[in-house]
Amino acid sequence: MNGQASILRRAGPLMIARFAIAVVTFSTPLVLARVLVPASYGTFKLAWLWCTTLGVVLPMGLTPSLIYFVPREPERRRYFIAHALLVTTSLGVCAGTLLYLFGPRIALRMDKPELAAQMGWVALFTALFLSGSTMDCIPMSQGRIKLAAVLRFGYEVTQAIGIVTGALITRSLSGALAGIVAGTGFRAVACWVMVLREHGLHVSREHLKRQLAYALPFGLAFAIIIPQQQFHQYFVAASVTAAMFAIYAVGCFNLPIVDMLYTPVSEILQLGIAEHDRDGIREGPARLFREAVARLAFVFIPMMALLYVCGPTLLIFLFTERYRDSVPIFRLAILAIPLAALPLDGVMRARAQNRFVLAVSVVKLALTVPLVVAGFHLYGLRGAMGGWVAAEAVTRGILLLRAGQLLGGMRHLLPWRTLAMQALAAAVAAPVGAVALRFAQGPVLLRLVLCGAATGLAYLAALRATGELPPLREWIPRKGSVVPGPSTLAA
Numbered sequence: 500m501n502g503q504a505s506i507l508r509r510a511g512p513l514m515i516a517r518f519a520i521a522v523v524t525f526s527t528p529l530v531l532a533r534v535l536v537p538a539s540y541g542t543f544k545l546a547w548l549w550c551t552t553l554g555v556v557l558p559m560g561l562t563p564s565l566i567y568f569v570p571r572e573p574e575r576r577r578y579f580i581a582h583a584l585l586v587t588t589s590l591g592v593c594a595g596t597l598l599y600l601f602g603p604r605i606a607l608r609m610d611k612p613e614l615a616a617q618m619g620w621v622a623l624f625t626a627l628f629l630s631g632s633t634m635d636c637i638p639m640s641q642g643r644i645k646l647a648a649v650l651r652f653g654y655e656v657t658q659a660i661g662i663v664t665g666a667l668i669t670r671s672l673s674g675a676l677a678g679i680v681a682g683t684g685f686r687a688v689a690c691w692v693m694v695l696r697e698h699g700l701h702v703s704r705e706h707l708k709r710q711l712a713y714a715l716p717f718g719l720a721f722a723i724i725i726p727q728q729q730f731h732q733y734f735v736a737a738s739v740t741a742a743m744f745a746i747y748a749v750g751c752f753n754l755p756i757v758d759m760l761y762t763p764v765s766e767i768l769q770l771g772i773a774e775h776d777r778d779g780i781r782e783g784p785a786r787l788f789r790e791a792v793a794r795l796a797f798v799f800i801p802m803m804a805l806l807y808v809c810g811p812t813l814l815i816f817l818f819t820e821r822y823r824d825s826v827p828i829f830r831l832a833i834l835a836i837p838l839a840a841l842p843l844d845g846v847m848r849a850r851a852q853n854r855f856v857l858a859v860s861v862v863k864l865a866l867t868v869p870l871v872v873a874g875f876h877l878y879g880l881r882g883a884m885g886g887w888v889a890a891e892a893v894t895r896g897i898l899l900l901r902a903g904q905l906l907g908g909m910r911h912l913l914p915w916r917t918l919a920m921q922a923l924a925a926a927v928a929a930p931v932g933a934v935a936l937r938f939a940q941g942p943v944l945l946r947l948v949l950c951g952a953a954t955g956l957a958y959l960a961a962l963r964a965t966g967e968l969p970p971l972r973e974w975i976p977r978k979g980s981v982v983p984g985p986s987t988l989a990a
Contacts, residue, residue: 514762516648520655521759523552527659528752531666531675532818539672539744542613546621546676549598555725557590558583561576562636563848564710566766569640570773576641576736577698578706583633584694585702588687591629596620603648609737613672620676631687637694639766648653658682667875672956694817716853723860730864731871731887735880747880749818750828754806761839768845776849785906788846791903793914795841800921801958803836809950816943831884835891843898850905850930855874859897875895917967924961931957 531540556922561583570574599622601662606615614621639647658679665678671717671793734752736744768791775783806813810833811826818825842892847856874882903909932954945984 512645512648513651513766515762516652516763517971518756518759519652521754521756527662529817530663531574531908532749532822534666534670535675536671537745537821538740539613541741541743542611542617542654542738543662543672543675544622544732544748545611545614545741545744546617548736548773549602549621550625550628551979552725552729553594553598554632555623556718556722557594557629557657558587558632559590559711559722560714560716561586561718561719562633563679563717563769565633565636565640565712566769567646567713567851570642570770571777573641575703575706578699578703579710580633580637580640581700581702582707582710583636584690586632587632588691591626591632592769594629595622595626597943598625598628611736611741613741617672617676620673620680621704624676624680627680627687629681630682631690634686634690634693635700639770640720642770644767654682655870658686673766687867713851713853716857717848717857718838720853722859722904723857723864727860727864727867727890728887730867731883732873734743734871735883738780738875739880743880745826746822746824747883749814749822749890750825750826750880750884751832752814752817752829753832757799757836757839761842765842765845769790769849772846772849782907785911788906789914790843791842791845792840794870796837798845798920799836800918801925803955804925804958805932805951805954806833807834808929808933808954809947812936812943812949812950816947825879828884831888835888838891838895840920841895841899843895843902846902846905847898852901852905855901856898859901863890865893866893903960914955920962920965920967923936924958925968928954928957928960 505579531543535543564581565583568579572579574743590667593917602622603615606612606618631654634653635647637647638644638650643692659682661678661680661682662675663678665674665681667678669675669677730950732744732748733749739747768787772784775787780887807830810829811823814825814829815823846852867887870890871883872886874884874886876882878885899912900909932950935953936946936950939949
């Protein structure tokens with residue numbers, strides 16, 4: 500039991516940071532949805548989409564390559580870290596320059612004149628975002644998880660404060676974008692200072708070739724995967740007005756708890772597999788993956804059920820009545836939440852499945868484009884979302900089969916009984932939550948809290964009845980207990 504808790508305990512600082520980030524930044528879209536008119540809010544979401552897409556695609560896998568190389572070759576970490584920083588910064592400068600020169604023309608062809616007018620801020624944000632993108636990954640690759648969590652929290656909070664402050668002071672899109680540039684610029688400067696002080700800029704042609712050989716196939720895959728994941732939003736944005744795109748963007752809203760749990764667990768899983776491989780522990784990676792799936796599904800499966808029940812009330816409460824039409828899109832989007840219980844990214848990166856991930860990304864794009872386009876023309880905004888969810892589900896299944904081959908077979912890869920009991924418990928709890936929401940009296944926030952509490956208690960009671968939920972005392976670490984690492988498990 501202690502061994503099974505190790506991955507969550509190691510990911511604990513990252514989860515706490517994500518939770519704190521969610522608390523602080525949750526208000527950002529709510530403020531913008533109220534301060535900006537729908538057309539300006541839709542333009543902000545599109546600008547954000549451009550910048551974050553480039554910020555993830557252009558590093559070409561160099562940033563996550565640190566988690567692969569540094570644990571295995573710590574004596575050469577200064578080379579790997581310098582390469583990642585220099586390349587991402589150079590790419591950021593190039594991307595920002597190209598956006599500044601050609602971005603307005605592209606935005607005007609998309610019939611988005613407000614975006615074209617703000618392209619200077621968008622270009623600057625993109626350049627700074629890439630220049631500081633390695634900041635929290637550097638200590639993460641060294642096993643300094645608490646520091647990585649603090650740095651991640653600091654950036655997200657600074658960015659959120661900048662956006663909200665700029666929007667509230669100026670009551671304009673320009674102010675919001677200026678605020679995000681200020682927060683992102685602070686991270687870029689801090690990242691360079693940290694690397695220069697702790698590691699210096701040491702370049703090795705030999706190690707750079709090795710790093711690029713690992714990173715580029717993943718980078719090419721992400722150059723396809725990330726646009727694929729965002730294709731439905733780009734397609735809708737190009738096909739409808741900015742105000743209508745704001746409706747769709749709100750429908751794509753996800754509670755931050757998904758990323759708060761998935762990303763830290765996936766990163767720790769990759770780090771844990773690297774450590775097990777280094778120490779020759781054959782059964783460790785499969786055990787870590789089973790545990791990660793069980794823990795993530797414990798939250799994500801009932802979350803989907805709860806959000807389906809309270810989705811209409813929640814969206815109107817958060818974004819006001821003018822976004823009521825976002826509800827059907829939202830109810831389709833949450834069907835993808837249980838897929839996040841499969842941290843397959845960590846497995847693929849840890850086992851250097853470069854070419855396979857690239858091939859799957861091509862298949863994913865080939866599925867997504869026709870499904871989204873056909874869905875949009877047949878069923879409008881809901882059809883676009885449905886097409887995207889379908890493509891996601893199919894390709895996650897392909898990656899899961901590959902993970903089974905890498906970690907000892909599908910039979911022992913997933914905690915099958917646990918997942919079945921969690922799904923059954925969620926099905927039992929959802930009607931309980933619906934009844935609580937229907938008959939609860941008082942302010943909307945109180946009704947939502949009662950709905951969530953009723954659903955959660957019913958879910959836990961159902962799991963306890965099936966024996967899948969241990970007594971409370973087993974969830975509380977005993978004083979003096981030691982969290983086992985790879986060497987402990989090997990013994």
